[in-house]
Amino acid sequence: MSDTLRARVERLLAGVEQPSRYIDCEWGARERPAATYRAVLAYPDVYDVGMSNQAIQILYDALNAMDGVGCERTFVPWKDMADAMRGADMPLYALESCDPVRDFDLIGITLPYELTYANIVELLDLAHVPVRAASRGEADPLVIAGGPCAYNPEPVAPFFDAILIGDGEEAVAEIVSAHQEARAKGLGRAGVLESLSAIRGMYVPSIHGPEMRPITKRVARNLDAHRSPECPVVPYKDVVHDRVAIEVLRGCARGCRFCQAGMVYRPVRERTPDSVVRDAAAALACTGYEEVSLTSLSTADHSMLADILRRLTRRLEGTGVAISVPSLRVDAFSVEIARLLGGGKKTGLTFAPEAGTQRLRDVINKNVTEPDLLETVAKAFSSGWRRVKLYFMLGLPTEADEDLVGIGDLVTKVLETARDVTPPSERGAIRVAVSVSTFVPKAHTPFQWEAQIPLEEVRRRQAVLRAHMPRKGVELSYHDAEVSFLEAVLARGGREIAEVIETAWRNGARFDAWTEEYSLRRWLEAFDECGVDPRSIANRERPVDEELPWDHISAGVSKAFLRIERGRALEGATTQDCTVAGCLGCGVCGTVGAENVLAAGHRG
Amino acid sequence: MADGRFRLRVCYRKAGPLRFLSHLETVRACERSIRRAHVPYAVTHGFNPHMKIAFGPALPVGTAGEREYYDVWLESYVPAAEVLSALARSARPEIAAIGAVYVSEHEPSLTKAIAIAEYEVEVEGGDALQASLRDSLVSVVAAGVLSVEHKGKTKVFELATALPKEPEVRSSRGRVVVTVTVRIGERGSLRPDALVNAALTHVADHGRVVSVTRTDLFVEDGGSVRRPL
Ligand code: SF4
Numbered sequence: 129m130s131d132t133l134r135a136r137v138e139r140l141l142a143g144v145e146q147p148s149r150y151i152d153c154e155w156g157a158r159e160r161p162a163a164t165y166r167a168v169l170a171y172p173d174v175y176d177v178g179m180s181n182q183a184i185q186i187l188y189d190a191l192n193a194m195d196g197v198g199c200e201r202t203f204v205p206w207k208d209m210a211d212a213m214r215g216a217d218m219p220l221y222a223l224e225s226c227d228p229v230r231d232f233d234l235i236g237i238t239l240p241y242e243l244t245y246a247n248i249v250e251l252l253d254l255a256h257v258p259v260r261a262a263s264r265g266e267a268d269p270l271v272i273a274g275g276p277c278a279y280n281p282e283p284v285a286p287f288f289d290a291i292l293i294g295d296g297e298e299a300v301a302e303i304v305s306a307h308q309e310a311r312a313k314g315l316g317r318a319g320v321l322e323s324l325s326a327i328r329g330m331y332v333p334s335i336h337g338p339e340m341r342p343i344t345k346r347v348a349r350n351l352d353a354h355r356s357p358e359c360p361v362v363p364y365k366d367v368v369h370d371r372v373a374i375e376v377l378r379g380c381a382r383g384c385r386f387c388q389a390g391m392v393y394r395p396v397r398e399r400t401p402d403s404v405v406r407d408a409a410a411a412l413a414c415t416g417y418e419e420v421s422l423t424s425l426s427t428a429d430h431s432m433l434a435d436i437l438r439r440l441t442r443r444l445e446g447t448g449v450a451i452s453v454p455s456l457r458v459d460a461f462s463v464e465i466a467r468l469l470g471g472g473k474k475t476g477l478t479f480a481p482e483a484g485t486q487r488l489r490d491v492i493n494k495n496v497t498e499p500d501l502l503e504t505v506a507k508a509f510s511s512g513w514r515r516v517k518l519y520f521m522l523g524l525p526t527e528a529d530e531d532l533v534g535i536g537d538l539v540t541k542v543l544e545t546a547r548d549v550t551p552p553s554e555r556g557a558i559r560v561a562v563s564v565s566t567f568v569p570k571a572h573t574p575f576q577w578e579a580q581i582p583l584e585e586v587r588r589r590q591a592v593l594r595a596h597m598p599r600k601g602v603e604l605s606y607h608d609a610e611v612s613f614l615e616a617v618l619a620r621g622g623r624e625i626a627e628v629i630e631t632a633w634r635n636g637a638r639f640d641a642w643t644e645e646y647s648l649r650r651w652l653e654a655f656d657e658c659g660v661d662p663r664s665i666a667n668r669e670r671p672v673d674e675e676l677p678w679d680h681i682s683a684g685v686s687k688a689f690l691r692i693e694r695g696r697a698l699e700g701a702t703t704q705d706c707t708v709a710g711c712l713g714c715g716v717c718g719t720v721g722a723e724n725v726l727a728a729g730h731r732g
Numbered sequence: 733m734a735d736g737r738f739r740l741r742v743c744y745r746k747a748g749p750l751r752f753l754s755h756l757e758t759v760r761a762c763e764r765s766i767r768r769a770h771v772p773y774a775v776t777h778g779f780n781p782h783m784k785i786a787f788g789p790a791l792p793v794g795t796a797g798e799r800e801y802y803d804v805w806l807e808s809y810v811p812a813a814e815v816l817s818a819l820a821r822s823a824r825p826e827i828a829a830i831g832a833v834y835v836s837e838h839e840p841s842l843t844k845a846i847a848i849a850e851y852e853v854e855v856e857g858g859d860a861l862q863a864s865l866r867d868s869l870v871s872v873v874a875a876g877v878l879s880v881e882h883k884g885k886t887k888v889f890e891l892a893t894a895l896p897k898e899p900e901v902r903s904s905r906g907r908v909v910v911t912v913t914v915r916i917g918e919r920g921s922l923r924p925d926a927l928v929n930a931a932l933t934h935v936a937d938h939g940r941v942v943s944v945t946r947t948d949l950f951v952e953d954g955g956s957v958r959r960p961l
Contacts, residue, residue: 364761448783
C-alpha cells in the first residue's frame with residue numbers, strides 16, 4: 129500500500145472538481161495485498177463513465193477470483209487533476225492500493241469507442257509507461273486492450289503489446305496464466321508475447337504478419353456458465369449508469385446493416401430466467417442499489433423477458449427497488465413493459481426508426497414500419513406519456529432528399545397520432561424530440577465499404593431536414609457532425625492513424641467524446657502534420673475487393689455474407705432475423721463453434 | 733405498505749478519503765448501506781417510492797464528520813443494537829454507523845433540532861503559528877463581523893451570534909488545531925475554515941488549513957445543549 133502516494137493524492141484533491149472520482153473505499157472494491165500477480169483495469173475516460181461499464185466489473189471479478197491475483201482499477205483523471213498530478217510529478221495510480229500503475233504486471237485497457245483514443249495516450253503518459261509497445265522494456269507492464277473497438281485494432285495497435293478480440297470473461301484468466309508461466313520459464317518480453325499469441329482471439333501486433341491466418345474472436349458460448357458479479361463495486365459518485373446491471377443476453381441477429389454491434393456480437397446468447405433472477409437478487413442484496421437494469425443490445429428481444437420481469441417484480445415488491453429495461457423496440461410490447469416498470473413515472477420513451485421512408489428502412493434492414501411506429505406512439509400517449517424521443521440517422525447509403533422529407537412527414541404523423549389519443553386539455557404538453565446523428569460506416573458491417581457524406585453535404589441535408597420538420601411540439605437536435613467525421617476516420621483507419629492520435633494528444637486532444645472538449649481543428653492539424661488525408665478514409669467509397677485494414681481480424685461473419693448483404697441493401701431487399709427464420713449462413717456459428725441460444729428454445 | 737412506525741436515529745461518521753464525498757453522495761451511500769443491512773426500512777407512498785429517511789445538516793465536500801446523523805423509519809421493531817451491528821457490517825469503516833437509538837415521532841426533525849456544530853480545523857505552519865493564530869483569532873472575533881465570499885456571493889456574519897463559544901487553539905501531532913463552535917442558523921452557518929483563513933491572513937508565518945472535521949453536533953434543550961442521540 130502506497131501511503132505516501134495516498135497522502136499526496138489527498139492533498140491534491142482539495143483543489144480539484146469532483147474529488148470523489150479519485151478516491152476508492154467503495155463498497156465491493158477488492159484489496160488483495162498478498163497478490164503475487166497484479167493487474168489493473170484501465171478505462172480511457174473519467175471514473176464516472178468507466179464505472180458504468182459492465183465489462184470492467186465482470187473482468188475485475190474474474191481476475192480477483194484467481195488465486196494469487198489482485199486486480200485494481202484506474203481511470204483517466206479529468207484535466208484539472210491530470211495537470212495537478214503532472215505538476216506534483218505524481219504518476220497515475222491504481223485506486224485500491226494507490227500504487228503506481230507502472231508497477232503492475234499487466235494493464236488492461238478497454239476500447240469502448242473511438243473517441244477515447246487520445247485518452248489512451250494520456251493514460252499511458254500519466255502512468256509513465258512508454259506509449260509505444262516497441263519502446264517498452266523488461267520492467268514495463270504488459271499493456272493489453274480489448275473491447276468493442278478491437279475489431280479494427282490498427283489505429284491503436286502500436287500502443288498495445290496484445291489485443292484481445294471478442295468476449296473477455298474466459299480469456300483473461302488464460303492471459304494471466306500465460307504471462308505467469310512464461311515468466312516462470314524465465315522468458316523475456318518477446319517470449320511472453322510469443323506465448324500470448326497462442327491464446328485464441330489474441331492479436332499480437334508485433335508478431336502477426338499479413339500472411340498469417342486471421343485472428344478470430346473469442347466467444348463465450350454459454351453465458352449462464354458465468355455468473356454476473358455478485359458484489360460489483362458500488363461507486364459513491366453519481367456515475368452514468370448507477371445501478372446493478374445484469375446482462376440478459378448478448379448478440380442481436382436482427383441484422384441492421386449499419387450496426388457493428390449487431391454483426392460482431394453474434395450469435396444471440398440468452399441467459400435463462402433462473403440465472404438472471406438469481407444474479408439480480410444476489411447483486412441487489414450485496415450492493416444495496418435502488419435499481420436493477422436488464423441490459424443487452426435489445427432486451428425486449430429476450431424470449432422469456434415477461435417471465436423474468438414477473439419474477440423480479442414479485443421479488444422486489446415493497447422494497448422501492450426499481451427495474452429498468454433500456455433499449456426499447458418500436459412495438460406495443462415495449463411500451464407495455466415501460467408502463468409496468470415505470471409505475472407513474474412517464475419521463476419519456478425513446479424509439480429508433482433510424483430512417484424516414486420505408487425504402488430507406490429496407491436498405492438498412494431496420495425492420496420497423498410506419499404503422500408499427502404510429503401504433504407504438506398511440507399506445508404510449510394513451511398510456512399517459514406526453515413525450516417521446518425518436519432517433520434518426522442522416523447520410524445513410526442511398527439517402528436522397530425525399531428520405532429527409534420523409535422524416536418530417538413521419539414526425540408530423542407521430543404528432544397527429546399523439547394528439548388523437550391525448551385528452552384536449554393535455555395536448556399542449558405533447559413533445560416529440562427528434563435526435564439526428566450522422567451515419568458512421570463501421571468495420572465488419574455490410575456498409576464497411578461505404579462513404580460517409582462530406583461535412584458540407586451533412587450541413588446541406590440538415591438544412592433540408594430542418595425545413596421539412598414541423599415546428600410546434602418538436603425539439604430537433606443534431607449530433608455534432610464534426611465528431612462523427614473523426615469517428616469515421618478512427619473507425620476505418622489503418623496503422624498510420626496511431627501517429628495522428630499521438631500528435632493530436634500532444635496538441636491537447638483528450639476527452640473528445642465530451643462535446644465541449646472536442647476540437648476538429650486540432651485533429652485536422654494532426655492529420656496534416658502526419659501527412660494523412662482523413663477524407664480519403666471517411667468520405668471515400670471502397671471497391672469491395674480493396675484490402676481493408678481489419679481484414680486480419682475475423683468477427684466470424686464472413687466477408688462474403690457482408691458483401692451479399694450490401695448487395696441486398698442496394699436493391700432494397702430486407703433480410704430476416706435468423707433466430708426467427710433459421711440460419712442465413714452469415715458464418716459466425718461455424719467459425720466460432722457457437723450457436724443461437726434462446727432461453728425459451730424459440731421465438732414468440 | 734404502511735408508514736414506518738419506528739423512527740431510528742443513526743449516528744455515523746464520514747472520514748478518511750470519504751470526507752471528499754458530497755452531501756448527495758453521502759446520502760446515497762447511507763441509503764445503500766441500509767439496504768445491504770436488510771433493515772426493514774419503510775418506503776414512501778406514491779409513484780416514485782423511496783426509503784423514508786431524513787438527514788441532518790449537510791457537510792461540504794472535503795469536510796470530515798465524526799458524529800453525523802440521519803433518522804430512518806422502520807416497518808417493524810428490531811433492537812437498535814442489532815440494527816447498528818448490521819449497519820456497521822454493511823459499509824466501509826470510513827462511512828460506518830456508530831450509534832443508533834429509537835426516538836419519538838414527536839421529536840422535531842434533525843435539521844430543525846440541530847443548532848450548534850463543533851469543528852476542528854487543522855493548520856500546518858511554523859512553530860510560532862499557534863500563538864500568533866490565537867492572537868489573530870481574538871482580534872477577528874473582537875471585530876464583531878466577518879464577511880465571507882462563497883461562490884461569488886458575500887455573506888456577512890455577526891460573530892456574537894454565529895459563534896456561541898470563543899475559538900480555542902491548541903497543538904497536536906505537530907499541527908495547530910483550532911476548535912470552532914458555530915451556530916447553525918436558518919440562513920446557513922459560518923464555515924469554520926473561513927474564520928480560520930480570515931485569521932491566517934493577519935498572521936506573519938504562513939499557515940495553511942489542511943483539514944476540517946465536524947466533531948460534534950448539538951441540539952439546544954432549554955438553556956443547555958445535548959447530543960441528538
Ligand atoms: S451462422 Fe446462421 S444462425 Fe449463426 S448467427 Fe449467422 S445466420 Fe444466425
